[in-house]
Amino acid sequence: MSNPVLVEVLRGGLVESRHAGAVAVVDADGGRVLALGDVERPVFPRSAIKALQALPLVETGAADRYGFGPEELALACASHSGEPGHVATATRMLMLAGLDETALKCGAHWPIHQPSAQALAREGGTAGPLHNNCSGKHAGFLCVACAIAADRAHYVEPANPVQRLVKSTIEDLTGVTLSQDVCATDGCSVPTWAMPLANLARGFARLGTGTGLAPDRARAAVRLRAACAAHPWHVAGTGRFCTAIMTRFGARAFVKTGAEGVYCAALPEQGLGIAVKCDDGAGRAAEVAMAALLSRFLPLESDRAALEPFVRPVLRNWNGIAVGGMRPTPALTA
Amino acid sequence: MSNPVLVEVLRGGLVESRHAGAVAVVDADGGRVLALGDVERPVFPRSAIKALQALPLVETGAADRYGFGPEELALACASHSGEPGHVATATRMLMLAGLDETALKCGAHWPIHQPSAQALAREGGTAGPLHNNCSGKHAGFLCVACAIAADRAHYVEPANPVQRLVKSTIEDLTGVTLSQDVCATDGCSVPTWAMPLANLARGFARLGTGTGLAPDRARAAVRLRAACAAHPWHVAGTGRFCTAIMTRFGARAFVKTGAEGVYCAALPEQGLGIAVKCDDGAGRAAEVAMAALLSRFLPLESDRAALEPFVRPVLRNWNGIAVGGMRPTPALTA
Numbered sequence: 001m002s003n004p005v006l007v008e009v010l011r012g013g014l015v016e017s018r019h020a021g022a023v024a025v026v027d028a029d030g031g032r033v034l035a036l037g038d039v040e041r042p043v044f045p046r047s048a049i050k051a052l053q054a055l056p057l058v059e060t061g062a063a064d065r066y067g068f069g070p071e072e073l074a075l076a077c078a079s080h081s082g083e084p085g086h087v088a089t090a091t092r093m094l095m096l097a098g099l100d101e102t103a104l105k106c107g108a109h110w111p112i113h114q115p116s117a118q119a120l121a122r123e124g125g126t127a128g129p130l131h132n133n134c135s136g137k138h139a140g141f142l143c144v145a146c147a148i149a150a151d152r153a154h155y156v157e158p159a160n161p162v163q164r165l166v167k168s169t170i171e172d173l174t175g176v177t178l179s180q181d182v183c184a185t186d187g188c189s190v191p192t193w194a195m196p197l198a199n200l201a202r203g204f205a206r207l208g209t210g211t212g213l214a215p216d217r218a219r220a221a222v223r224l225r226a227a228c229a230a231h232p233w234h235v236a237g238t239g240r241f242c243t244a245i246m247t248r249f250g251a252r253a254f255v256k257t258g259a260e261g262v263y264c265a266a267l268p269e270q271g272l273g274i275a276v277k278c279d280d281g282a283g284r285a286a287e288v289a290m291a292a293l294l295s296r297f298l299p300l301e302s303d304r305a306a307l308e309p310f311v312r313p314v315l316r317n318w319n320g321i322a323v324g325g326m327r328p329t330p331a332l333t334a
Numbered sequence: 335m336s337n338p339v340l341v342e343v344l345r346g347g348l349v350e351s352r353h354a355g356a357v358a359v360v361d362a363d364g365g366r367v368l369a370l371g372d373v374e375r376p377v378f379p380r381s382a383i384k385a386l387q388a389l390p391l392v393e394t395g396a397a398d399r400y401g402f403g404p405e406e407l408a409l410a411c412a413s414h415s416g417e418p419g420h421v422a423t424a425t426r427m428l429m430l431a432g433l434d435e436t437a438l439k440c441g442a443h444w445p446i447h448q449p450s451a452q453a454l455a456r457e458g459g460t461a462g463p464l465h466n467n468c469s470g471k472h473a474g475f476l477c478v479a480c481a482i483a484a485d486r487a488h489y490v491e492p493a494n495p496v497q498r499l500v501k502s503t504i505e506d507l508t509g510v511t512l513s514q515d516v517c518a519t520d521g522c523s524v525p526t527w528a529m530p531l532a533n534l535a536r537g538f539a540r541l542g543t544g545t546g547l548a549p550d551r552a553r554a555a556v557r558l559r560a561a562c563a564a565h566p567w568h569v570a571g572t573g574r575f576c577t578a579i580m581t582r583f584g585a586r587a588f589v590k591t592g593a594e595g596v597y598c599a600a601l602p603e604q605g606l607g608i609a610v611k612c613d614d615g616a617g618r619a620a621e622v623a624m625a626a627l628l629s630r631f632l633p634l635e636s637d638r639a640a641l642e643p644f645v646r647p648v649l650r651n652w653n654g655i656a657v658g659g660m661r662p663t664p665a666l667t668a
Contacts, residue, residue, distance in 0.1 A: 002339075005336075009594070011378055011519075011526070011594075012516075012517060012518025013515065014376060014378070014516065014518065014528055016377075016518075016594055016615070017594050017614055017615035018613045019614050020614075042348060043350075044345055044348070106652065107652025109652050118444075118451075118455040121452040121453075121455035121456045122456060122458065124456065132652060181347065182348065183346060184345040184347070184348065184658065185345075185655055186651070187651045187657070188652060189651060189652070189653050260343070260350055260351050261351065278351075278614075279351060279352045279353075279354075280351055280352065280353050280354075280614035280616055280619070281350070281351035282614055282616070285614070317441065317519060317520070317521045317522070317523060318440065318443050318521055318522060319439070319440075319441040321519055321523060323518060323519045
């Protein structure tokens, strides 16, 4: 049984490409508000789950111990673009814990933000681990390792106390028991645990509402969401969808992208969690799908107007000529 | 009726993403050797069709008039990576026709080849039209415009004699009448004409065999294929699939990528043309599908061994750790 087409890509008057996928929108008890496609198939959340991975940073007291403010907390939840401000915040997080970039095990890549990558090259620089979009998350993991006296040389390994704490936190929010056979290695070398899309959505409903969470955990969730709402540029960067959405909607919509076509959201006022997985791993389609879902589940007419450029983006070629666009299918908008 | 899954992306022990699509393998009379999915649905060939678009460059005598050798002809068929050697050849093509880069209407982008882009930034340079992956094709169009005394300020427009010549050439090889309602604008601003995948494959079977073509056109096809076989680096670039395949197989396999998940091939010895379209536009899946099809239709055991790294590529993360891979489904390999 194949998943429905969620997003179409147009060129001229014809559909050029099609993205199928699954969508789960649930409440904090896991009650299904919308299920499109197979929402029981295991999905690796990848970076979409970073806010859940960051809960131990607050809960263990590490964030307070090292004096982290909201920018540092937002960066711990981020897939950032490697712009100078992101690199500066990651550097500060490590410094506050008495560390530097040599402690990071995320690997190096050039900044996602192309003008920053070009500027780095112009200055004679090269890609380092601080530019890695996950450097804030890794800095957070290192701080947890320091705070709980775990072996920080091996903080990325599944058996390390840091990752075990992360795993049990994810299990608590999503309601899934994560066994070794659904564990794989993420792009930044930490474990990623596959789970049904419906459970991933439940995790975000709980992140947004605190329903069913221990008081300390619920408070940590509030604090991380507030940090991201206050500093959305730190969660992604210039021109990025997560940043644009949280800049517009503030605490009303927490959204987070993950590799391979995953997008998650928490809508605290509606009590909903949303999880999208494009079958083919396409980020462009996951963004359109998420924009369409926000437009469907946020209540105001003005919200829908603000979302329209993301729901039906125009595609332009190298000369800036409008050559086509993307649009959600009726499966998403109905 | 949805198209079959052609390629799976694995992470750890699980399938993380899936790419559906269609495949047509036909002989020069359009006889179907293999059809997977909907091969009648109109598909924009995009850059996959550059070799057909380059036929008028040879047929009009423009290539000889300006003294083009095989490197220039290969670049006219290329989606090149913007490496210094590609830029030099494009510059030479324009110079031989008495032109320079200001005549190009393809738009500017940074080199696809990341080390070349970084080197360009380090030198204080910026993206120009010569770096555009289509600059060789556009230089070819400009030479045709000069040779047939067409208005070269508007060589990208559908009504210009250059594009009308290109269109009638494509119609001849593919056997499709291309009407205005299947015309859209490509990334480099020239027209792209949608056609059934089976006809696109037929065009490549004829490019590879000359069957049914006028003698001058058949000779032009031989000359372009020989140029690409002799200079496969000029057709794509360092580390690229087209280059790797033609370096290994020479004149036995002409392959060409196009945007949005299109891949085409001509296997002259087998008399076959191949066209692949991934529904979602994913180039990574189109490459795996093409590798699997080459492995299926090229006759030798040693061919299959050489193709294996492309049929089942390993995916590595930022630390070089093998985290998964890609593989064709039985629909492709059966």
